[in-house]
Amino acid sequence: MTIIDLRSDTVTLPTQAMRDVMASAPVGDDVYGEDPSVNLLEDDMAKTLGKEAGLFIASGTMGNLVALLAHAGRGDEVILGDLSHTFLYEGGGVSALGSIHPHQLPNEVDGTLDPRRIQLALRNPDDPHAPRTRMIVLENTHNRCGGIALTAQYCNQVAQIAGENGLIMHLDGARLFNAAIALGCAITDLTHPFDSVTVCLSKGLGAPVGSVLCGSRAFIHEAHRMRKLVGGGMRQAGILAAAGLYALDHHVERLAEDHKNAATLARGISQIDGLHCPQAEVPATGAWTNLVYFSVDGAAIGRPQLDAIELSKRLKAQGVLAHALGSDGKKIRMVTHLNIDSSDIEATLATLRSCLSGT
Numbered sequence: 001m002t003i004i005d006l007r008s009d010t011v012t013l014p015t016q017a018m019r020d021v022m023a024s025a026p027v028g029d030d031v032y033g034e035d036p037s038v039n040l041l042e043d044d045m046a047k048t049l050g051k052e053a054g055l056f057i058a059s060g061t062m063g064n065l066v067a068l069l070a071h072a073g074r075g076d077e078v079i080l081g082d083l084s085h086t087f088l089y090e091g092g093g094v095s096a097l098g099s100i101h102p103h104q105l106p107n108e109v110d111g112t113l114d115p116r117r118i119q120l121a122l123r124n125p126d127d128p129h130a131p132r133t134r135m136i137v138l139e140n141t142h143n144r145c146g147g148i149a150l151t152a153q154y155c156n157q158v159a160q161i162a163g164e165n166g167l168i169m170h171l172d173g174a175r176l177f178n179a180a181i182a183l184g185c186a187i188t189d190l191t192h193p194f195d196s197v198t199v200c201l202s203k204g205l206g207a208p209v210g211s212v213l214c215g216s217r218a219f220i221h222e223a224h225r226m227r228k229l230v231g232g233g234m235r236q237a238g239i240l241a242a243a244g245l246y247a248l249d250h251h252v253e254r255l256a257e258d259h260k261n262a263a264t265l266a267r268g269i270s271q272i273d274g275l276h277c278p279q280a281e282v283p284a285t286g287a288w289t290n291l292v293y294f295s296v297d298g299a300a301i302g303r304p305q306l307d308a309i310e311l312s313k314r315l316k317a318q319g320v321l322a323h324a325l326g327s328d329g330k331k332i333r334m335v336t337h338l339n340i341d342s343s344d345i346e347a348t349l350a351t352l353r354s355c356l357s358g359t
């Protein structure tokens with residue numbers, strides 16, 4: 001049985017061409033700053049994102065942590081979304097390791113934080129009862145909000161509030177290339193409002209490991225210290241950086257294909273009784289990318305026992321892997337990526353139809 005793995009875009013395997021450049025990459029000791037492949041990746045990514053400098057980091061989680069450690073200190077407050085990856089899925093590292101106080105605001109359906117709520121969340125810096133508001137973190141694309149891309153216009157609006165109040169802006173851009181491709185804008189339009197940006201190489205870009213954190217030279221200098229502090233200094237890391245360089249050259253434009261496949265999947269799902277996929281509709285703001293979330297309503301088709309967990313089990317038995325999530329047992333996530341083509345999407349829809357029509 002062939003497996004169609006739609007759990008995440010992190011499941012991609014390096015292509016032979018990517019493995020070849022990794023195997024022959026020039027390397028050195030990166031803790032001494034002597035790995036040419038790491039240095040090249042950091043420079044390339046910084047240029048691509050319109051920032052002064054970059055830092056190769058083992059993971060997106062570590063990238064966000066290092067960024068926050070470099071920007072904020074003990075008791076400082078960070079404003080972020082209640083559905084943000086940093087708040088939900090990074091082990092609480094911001095507070096556990098950074099002594100930084102998270103102030104979560106509700107994410108709107110389009111992944112944004114309401115600027116009026118941000119304004120109201122700002123602390124009075126002269127009030128000794130209050131923590132100091134230090135920074136704002138946004139996420140683009142927004143994972144839990146359906147992989148929706150936030151527009152540059154929105155990010156600029158938040159940056160204006162940050163500027164007026166002396167706050168730092170950090171972007172969790174794990175899938176930022178997806179956002180730029182889906183919105184059809186320059187990636188620098190999306191990074192310009194931010195002081196620092198993390199991007200993942202190991203998601204849609206298809207590299208096995210790594211993220212790059214970018215920002216000003218002074219910020220990266222501090223982030224470098226923080227990366228060492230959390231044990232993230234790697235040695236001949238150029239073997240990994242080479243995969244990232246290859247991905248930047250070969251796997252960015254093709255993200256459009258993942259988005260097309262995801263849109264086909266969303267439309268197909270919305271036509272199946274018992275499934276509900278809001279992503280079949282064009283969003284009011286932003287754009288959908290490569291993540292498809294849908295809910296399962298077995299009761300609507302007279303099969304109340306069929307919830308997301310049950311459906312994902314049945315899919316798995318037929319070779320389609322998806323992610324059931326949420327405490328309500330209703331939602332499933334499917335993600336398109338490098339190793340999924342349009343025939344896999346057709347096969348997945350056929351499997352879904354058969355799971356929903358059987359008994």
Ligand SMILES: *Cc1c(COP(=O)(O)O)cnc(C)c1O
Pocket residue numbers: 058059060061062085086139141142143172174175200202211
């Ligand atoms: C995956 C992800 C991360 C973390 O990346 P890892 O490399 O898995 O640690 C951060 N933010 C978002 C939005 C993500 O989807």
